[in-house]
Amino acid sequence: MKYRIMEQTRPGGLLGQVYREVLIPAFPANELESETGIARTLEAGLGSLLVAVDDAGRPAGAAFGRWSPASQVQMLTYLAVDPATRGHGLGGRLLGDALETWRERYDPCLVVAEIESPDAPAVHEAYGDPRRRLAFYEAAGARVLDLPYFQPGIGGPHLRVMGMLLLVLHADPSFTQNRPDRLAGKALRTFMEEYIESSEGRKPADWDTQALLKAIDQDGGIPMARKDPGR
Ligand SMILES: CC(C)(COP(=O)(O)OP(=O)(O)OC[C@H]1O[C@@H](n2cnc3c(N)ncnc32)[C@H](O)[C@@H]1OP(=O)(O)O)[C@@H](O)C(=O)NCCC(=O)NCCS
Structure with missing residues (x-):
């Protein structure tokens, strides 16, 4: 299976589907903020959501990061890959792409x-x-x-x-x-x-x-x- 990694920096798009299909299954409830919280960060221009989609356009993994202008620190808040796809390099690709994107954009x-x-x-x-x-x-x-x-x-x-x-x-x-x-x-x-x-x-x-x-x-x-x- 081939995956394409896309980034969105605004709410909407694939956020709802990623939240339901990738994030909720991968994190205990007490470690995962609400979808609205993530949308708010994107709305404020401080979020970056990278999504790996398969040939059918279905999200199989995602990385979400939040930028703090006051400290110039970027937090990788969530990184997750669908359990059926783990161990095939997609998590490593998402992490590499996210770090490259954020280093170029923010110089954190x-x-x-x-x-x-x-x-x-x-x-x-x-x-x-x-x-x-x-x-x-x-x-x-x-x-x-x-x-x-x-x-x-x-x-x-x-x-x-x-x-x-x-x-x-x-x-x-x-x-x-x-x-x-x-x-x-x-x-x-x-x-x-x-x-x-x-x-x-x-x-x-x-x-x-x-x-x-x-x-x-x-x-x-x-x-x-x-x-x-x-x-
Ligand atoms: C951690 C995670 C993103 C790695 O994605 P991946 O696509 O499996 O990673 P890659 O194929 O690029 O790399 C393989 C390595 O990932 C790790 N990995 C693979 N499956 C894993 C699993 N079920 N649990 C934890 N780590 C795992 C191992 O270190 C593995 O190396 P190994 O095969 O030598 O043991 C993925 O396992 C995941 O979604 N875990 C649940 C959510 C999570 O823990 N997120 C990180 C906290 S923000």
């Missing part, structure tokens, strides 16, 4: 992604295997930031997903100037404060957020490394 300080820890149990086959998912990103050059990271709660702090990993998919060289295994935290701090507030609806002031921000601000930068022993 960072491109980041959040994933479940490889220690997390695989809860449902359709959601994928957390260990293989980390291997997939590390094969594409991602490094794991050593942070007490959590996914901000979609709708409030009580809905946070604890124990997640934050990955760096691309960093402008000025952010790793002193040591290649350390990331300067400045842009990430601005990004996280904005991200938590916009997801949870209020400025965070709790211990978990303080611990995260303190780790981002640490002297000498945030340690980052590959984690998967298989690579």
